[in-house]
Amino acid sequence: MSTKALFITGASSGIGAATARLAVAKGWHVGLFARSKDKLEALADELGDKAVVLPGDVTKLEDIKSAIADFVAKTGGLDAAFANAGMGLSAAGTDAGDPEEWEQMVSVNILGVLWTAKAAMPHLKERAGHLLLTGSAAGRRHISGSVYGASKWFVHGYGGNLSEEMKEFGGRCTIIAPGMVDTPFFDEPKPDKLQxxxxxxxxxxxxxxxxxxxxxEIFLMPTQ
Structure with a gap:
């Protein structure tokens, strides 16, 4: 049994599911966390006994703590956590933006990252573990009125601060910062963008x- 264990939020599709598939192929056990239990179970059926289904809401600290505890009980420890869950906005800018949608996005993109780091940290300390955060090209430049982009600026800033904090126990933090990726995040397919x-x-x-x-940090951009 591999001792490597990776917990992934937003694991039901897109980047999270792709990372789970590749990690399992490399010998990792993966904890699949997202709200959609059906999608997680379908992915786990594909991945086999190295995958653990952990349904929950990334905006709820207790859900993440409980899921990581269940995962650690099965694997014996936690080597890495990937705070990948995120959402965008239907209306761009400040004047046209929807405050209720902002609040939901902040809960996912900012609090979800904080809760994942908070819940994982005690376990990562035991193994000099690794945190991954999904940043964005939008968190590295200024886009007119972009509240979404500002949420990713938080991820980039917090990720750098986590890197300094985790040095204290030999741990590491990496921001994975892609440009446009062809995922369900977008309503229309983007086949010429990153996959x-x-x-x-x-x-x-x-x-x-x-x-x-x-x-x-790893910063990826599509060539087109």
């Missing part, structure tokens, strides 16, 4: 880098 597998390969590269090497 979830591209982002998954970046995530697993960071995880499997030598412990002496802290990969603080």
């Amino acid at each position: 979830p597998d591209d982002v998954a390969r970046a995530a697993v590269y960071a995880l499997e880098s030598d412990p002496r090497c802290a990969v603080n």
